[in-house]
Amino acid sequence: MASLRWLASTLSLAALVVVTSAANAQEAIGDPIPEGIEKGEIVLAAVPLARAPRTTDPVRPAATNNAYARIQVLRQLPDASGRLAFNDTRGILYLTDIDGRAPRVYLDLSEEGVDFSNAAFPNEAGFMGFAFHPEFAQEGLPGYGKLYTAYSATPASGTADYLEASANVQESVVREWTTTSPSAWGFSGTSRVLLRVGQFAGNHNVGALAFHPTARPGDADYGLLYIGFGDGGSAHDPRDYGQGLAEPLGAIVRIDPLATDGGASYGIPADNPLVAVEGAAPEIWAWGLRHPQQFSWDTFDARMFISDIGQDQIEEINLGVAGANYGWRLREGTFATGHAVGRRLGPVYERPATDPEPFAYPVAQYDHDEGFAIGGGHVYRGVSIPALVGKYVFTEFVRGRILAFDADGVVPGDPAPIKEVRLAFDGVERELVDVSGYPNTYNDTRRVDARLSVDAHGELYLLTKGDGRIRRLVSNEADxxxxxxxxxxxxxxxxxxxxxxxxxxxxxxxxxxxxxxxxxxxxxxxxxxxxxxxxxxxxxxxxxxxxxxxxxxxxxxxxxxxxxxxxxxxxxxxxxxxxxxxxxxxxxxxxxxxxxxxxxxxxxxxxxxxxxxxxxxxxxxxxxxxxxxxxxxxxxxxxxxxxxxxxxxxxxxxxxxxxxxxxxxxxxxxxxxxxxxxxxxxxxxxxxxxxxxxxxxxxxxxxxxxxxxxxxxxxxxxxxxxxxxxxxxxxxxxxxxxxxxxxxxxxxxxxxxxxxxxxxxxxxxxxxxxxxxxxxxxxxxxxxxxxxxxxx
Missing domain, CATH: 2.130.10 (Methylamine Dehydrogenase; Chain H)
Incomplete structure (x- = not known):
């Protein structure tokens, strides 16, 4: 592992040496993307479905916001029940259904003795993601009754698979749960740890979990679990985990959760791109990411889309490709960072004429004139909103803007134009921040914390932490x-x-x-x-x-x-x-x-x-x-x-x-x-x-x-x-x-x-x-x- 870290550091240093003489004359780009995001013609009606119970943070470090409920992801269970699951990052998994049944607690991590904690930084730590195995409801198959969660745990709560020595703030844990009754509205069963990674900071930890939704039995991707990991935290990736390959940080990880031969907690797919690279973490599927908190697949053509939360300037969406390096901490969007050109950190700069290695560039991006952290999204393939079909729909989650671009034919490095999707509530067009906003602890504005999810039919749901509400998104026009x-x-x-x-x-x-x-x-x-x-x-x-x-x-x-x-x-x-x-x-x-x-x-x-x-x-x-x-x-x-x-x-x-x-x-x-x-x-x-x-x-x-x-x-x-x-x-x-x-x-x-x-x-x-x-x-x-x- 040490030899690989030395190699990665040497490559980064060599890149700096090559570009420094030219870069010293460079100036920071004041407005990286001068084109604004205009409001489009599409108007969606936000229809109330359910509201999560109010929750609180037991520990509130400085800058902790006071969200009503930190609801993050919604998924439909892979059965015929119509049940919908959603998580509150404060540790609770709820069940409702497509008719909006009052949410019930399915699993409370704080009651399960698994050392769950969001105390490191409640805004970004906690219960971050979950996924049901595609065989969850199929009795007799290996994935029957299995659920996977990604969460933050107290430091030294177990021996980390990676970065044990750095687990002084928190640990990122992926855990498998096996229920005795998949049709029940409450969990009863057992659990085990699959993967544990030490964290030296309170942010940029483990994020989304997902199985490829279009993979079928016999496909190479069927039953493989994808996991998003941030770069380990703090700011500007101080330990360069984004470009390092020895630890699964700043990366999308891909494992086989059911391959436990020889006592292993999980298996490494043979076609993972770094399996044969000495010293590399073989779980890594793609890297060079800062904080890939959400990712999803287009159910039409199986393309993966990764949203990556930026540092100071650029929010981006990338196509997920095995073995791709998305450039962080040397690149932010289609621009160079101060690390890449030997200049002040914070602004972005024009890219050098050549890349130190081939980087994969985004298919869409926006700068912080237009909004802040990206909340992830989906290529819409439902039938309720014809005007959105084929568009990648996502959120800027701080202000609560809903944004979209045409996903068909996108080209990495040639960012697609983005339009804002308008929202109507009870027939009246309004800004989401005016409906669901709450005080922002970083400044005197209000924030929403808005995220999008889809059900099994590809229909959109809007989750807002500010008021804890889940809303269906449907066409505001008569179809x-x-x-x-x-x-x-x-x-x-x-x-x-x-x-x-x-x-x-x-x-x-x-x-x-x-x-x-x-x-x-x-x-x-x-x-x-x-x-x-x-x-x-x-x-x-x-x-x-x-x-x-x-x-x-x-x-x-x-x-x-x-x-x-x-x-x-x-x-x-x-x-x-x-x-x-x-x-x-x-x-x-x-x-x-x-x-x-x-x-x-x-x-x-x-x-x-x-x-x-x-x-x-x-x-x-x-x-x-x-x-x-x-x-x-x-x-x-x-x-x-x-x-x-x-x-x-x-x-x-x-x-x-x-x-x-x-x-x-x-x-x-x-x-x-x-x-x-x-x-x-x-x-x-x-x-x-x-x-x-x-x-x-x-x-x-x-x-x-x-x-x-x-x-x-x-x-x-x-x-x-x-x-x-x-x-x-x-x-x-x-x-x-x-x-x-x-x-x-x-x-x-x-x-x-x-x-x-x-x-x-x-x-x-x-x-x-x-x-x-x-x-x-x-x-x-x-x-x-x-x-x-x-x-x-």
Whole structure:
């Protein structure tokens, strides 16, 4: 080990000698990254899920902050229970679930006799990470019931595998726990130490633990535990552990926790990059990192992303590569440190013309003009926030900024531009520090300590230490895939055929009465509806039982108005009383749920609650309104509504955003027919998304039309929750430039038709339908091609 340390020190010294003469003329860079991070267009709603119990630090050294609860990481258990685990770095592992059950203590390290302590520095020490073995719930397999934790322990609490002589402040410990009952809500079992490393300072210790989420049995990475270690602490890496290889500090470590042959605590994977390097710690997988507190994998292509907390200037995100050296303490981001050029520590400098050895440079970075410590993140591959798919989303955890960049195609050394993601709380856009901030002990500002985690379906959760809250992040905009009832079509003139209502970007409205693919020119024209965008379109339905569809609008001040229509003319309007003025309640479904001949509304709150509002003319039927008996779990999203049973009332079809499962709810007003509800056996492949729900075959029951992301179509004729004979591919265009704009019975034959529009040139095309087949009469529809006119 001594020979390797001498070699590493000699290399660093040689690098200094080479660059000193040129570097003496260098000046520190005052603003390393002058480009600021701008707010982007993406707005996410932060929806409360759970709140951790309040905890305190038994010992509070100087500068210890007073976080409500030091919640750090959330993970879904690898079973079918829907349970979510999260840790408080003060020593507690809690369980909740995707429905937000009150957190329960699963494991309290301070009660287990394992010498747990965060007293060295509570802001950065303590219970830092955990991971469930992928076989945790699979009885009979080696990883059954196994959980791994990373935490700080009292000095000299055991014999360290590395740096025993330096363990005078604390020790970093990785421990394996084996439960006797993986399905229990509390731990009962045994534990053992895997790895113990001495620490000479109170910070930059052990961090995240994780198993590769895409590795499968038989893969080289399956069941291997990755561990992040900081550079040992203090400032500027005074012992140069980042570039040293004799100890597993400033590194990502990779071990086999179940390989205990010969009495070893763990095994060394044969393909670890330093296995054959004399004097090197064979556990090291990558090095040259300052404080890699978080890392994650893109579940699409298995790339690893490492967030590394910077010293004085730069926060960075790197691609994880076996054998990579990320440069610390000679590099900070894409810049040189004072150590590298023989200058004052603190600022950064231009890099020398050559590197002393090949360094891996970040794919994204920001400087301290824009924020401070990076909180880690994930490449979003969920389905609830389409605008984020393929972006690496992460936090600047002090101020609580949510940041993102396009992860596809990133290049080390060519940092990707970063945008800020905005947040809304109860429908109002706010800064996270104003919602969850608490006093910062380093200055007179407030801090948040915000971190992101994902569940098994790739959906995002925001954890904030300032208030101890866990919030789901979902799109703040209505997802058009789930708003199928709100297309701008309806029978406004009571002729038995659907008409089209468009709105211009300047707020004007235009009415197109249809006869198949042709418009009735004499009757088309401007519709006298409000031009002001303070009035937003909500839905089209027959709210007054006169046989003609009406238009429902909502004002930014919370008022609602319905406009009774006769063709393009508004025959009456009124403010609708009894609907919520709270903007967080959004209309999610429309249909005649009680069979009285008028359309009703189903609204949903960001916390998952549903409420039923039957409408009669200008008011809500108060006696019949109330909470709807539908699931609060936000992973269940509306797929559409329709009369699937042919009984004269609309039913609700939900789909799970993670598993792709479907569930059918026959409605009687706000109540669900419990005997008839159940899962619907439609494809779970999330590449297939709902295009439309309507009666395409004139049998009195609603059908489901899906479209694949490659442009294919598939038709399911329905009878209640089950499909009937006649399903199959629909012969509609696969060209993705053609998007479904509207559905309706445009030719009056009693069957719903599909109206397409090209998203590049504005052309329209009508497909009259008979089940899954397009019939004669298809062709170009004579509607404006001006893309300034769109569906309202």
């Amino acid at each position: 058009p895939r789930y708003d199928l009832d709100f297309m701008g079509t309806g029978d406004f003139n009571d002729d038995g055929k659907a008409d089209l209502l468009l709105r211009h970007v300047d707020g004007r409205w235009h009415y197109y009465p249809m006869n198949g693919r042709h418009t009735i020119a004499d009757d088309s024209g401007a519709a006298n509806l409000p031009r002001s965008f303070d009035w937003a379109f909500v839905a089209i339905g027959d709210f007054d039982a006169d046989g003609r569809d009406d238009v429902l609008l909502r004002h930014t001040d919370g008022r609602w108005a319905y406009h009774a229509m006769d063709g393009r003319l508004q025959t009456g309007d009124s403010i609708v009383s009894g609907l919520p003025t709270d903007a967080s309640w959004q209309v999610r479904a429309l249909g005649d749920f009680n069979g009285d001949g008028t359309d009703d509304l189903l609204m949903r709150h960001p916390d998952g609650r549903w409420h039923y509002y039957p409408i009669r003319g200008g008011s809500v039927v108060e006696d019949a309104a109330g909470p709807a008996d539908l699931p609060r779990n936000l992973h269940w999203r509306l797929a559409g509504t329709g009369d699937f049973a042919g009984d004269g009332t609309a039913d609700v079809l939900l789909r799970h955003t993670g598993s792709g499962a479907w569930h059918y709810y026959p409605m009687d007003g706000r109540a669900v027919d419990a005997d008839a509800q159940g899962s619907a056996p439609l494809t779970r492949n999330l590449a297939w998304q709902v295009a439309a729900i309507a009666d395409f075959n004139r049998n009195g029951r609603a059908d489901v039309l899906l479209r694949h992301r490659d442009g294919r179509w598939y038709f399911y004729p329905m009878n209640g929750r089950r499909y009937t004979a006649g399903r199959g591919g629909a012969n509609l265009t696969r060209n993705l430039a053609w998007q479904l704009a509207a559905t309706g019975d445009f030719n009056g034959d009693g069957r719903t038709d599909t109206l397409m529009r090209r998203n590049d040139n504005g052309r329209w095309f009508l497909y009259p339908m008979n089940g899954r087949r397009a019939m004669a009469g298809r062709g170009t529809a004579r509607i404006t091609t001006d893309l300034a006119w769109g569906m309202p």
